[in-house]
Amino acid sequence: MRDDRNYWNKLEVLINVIKVENGHLFILLFKKRTEPYKGYWMLPSSLLFTDETIEHCTLDTMINMVGYDHKEFYHVNVYSDKIKSPVERVIGCSSIALLDENKAKKERKKIAGFESEWFPISDLPKMVGNQKEMVVDAINYLRNCLNINKVLKILYPQYVTLKELQTLYEELYEQKLDRRNFRKKMLGSKIIEKTEQKRVKSNGRPASYYKIIVE
Amino acid sequence: MRDDRNYWNKLEVLINVIKVENGHLFILLFKKRTEPYKGYWMLPSSLLFTDETIEHCTLDTMINMVGYDHKEFYHVNVYSDKIKSPVERVIGCSSIALLDENKAKKERKKIAGFESEWFPISDLPKMVGNQKEMVVDAINYLRNCLNINKVLKILYPQYVTLKELQTLYEELYEQKLDRRNFRKKMLGSKIIEKTEQKRVKSNGRPASYYKIIVE
């Protein structure tokens, strides 16, 4: 039992909380108020208790630190090489939480003592340790490993305009698309369906809302 | 420092060592010789030392337990919920090692005391704990997350026949393909290039060898 000590390690879970707004992706970061890295931004995270599952710890962090009632997470990667704290090595276990549009707009409970802000994924602030690399990994995971249709269904549980979808595709895959061809492709692929509702605000002609139909 | 104890956890790395033979994928497993799960098969694995990186531990396991000089690994997932040992929870950190065809044929040093065998990925034996699920996850990762062209380049560093490639595609994506269309697509996609060499053995007409050209 004594030489078990050689195998003790600390872990923390880190969450890439991601929302969409007008087709643009944003990530929720917290400002660090103590040294080291005072003033830098960081992912929401918690240390993993002995015998606790990573899933449990992630959920707990989401509720108690981030303030969303959200249960679906996607594991991205594990980081054991970079040293965040000068005292000891902590293994980082990073995941993605994809918020649906309505949840992101309304439901968050702000937690006292944590200054937080949404950042566009294309314009991240200075971040603690190797966490910027973690965010890049998470976005790549979103892009390459997750099924785009399911992602859309999660982000837009009710309805969405074609403009928003196109912006999202363009941002995610980093290429401009022709509006007319994009529309044809989306409608032809049977993953969206026109509704009778229309967007109310808007400058020019009101856009129709479409429903995402997957599975 | 004392209450740090609440955060101590044990980790083990596990490796899905995968090779290809005649277009079919195989995984290397070891037979467990002690209870619990005596006689069941398991992934090569080691406990992670304090402060050791996962990458280092994985490499070490590859050399000392598996017997290949192999350096490229792809992280798949982390498992903290299932209990493999009745005594305490160990967090499993699983990765893939894709062996190139020649290495898999020749270079392995057998390690004393470990009975091992290659199993087709479609026909796994009874396995320790939740490890069969880990293998399924790894194959899905190979299928969905890794770039197929790079995978081919790794598996076949020198040359390959179109038949082998087609078998591999069919096994990985679980669908039959038309031989003529497959050939046209591969040759048109510029990822392979005909060589002057031909396969020597073979029953019927000898197949040309093709070189995989990526990047």
Add this chain to the structure above:
DNA sequence: TCAAAAGTGTTGTACATACACCCATGT
């Protein structure tokens, strides 16, 4: 000369691209 596997060509269809004009609304 036969069996076994490799190699080749044509045609129709579906999908992607490129591009220009009309429509519904708020100001």
Add this chain to the structure above:
DNA sequence: ACATGGGTGTATGTACAACACTTTTGA
């Protein structure tokens, strides 16, 4: 009436699917 963004159609090219016959080898 005009500015703003939404919505539509057509022509062309490219990629893929379906399909049957010929070639090269070993036995």
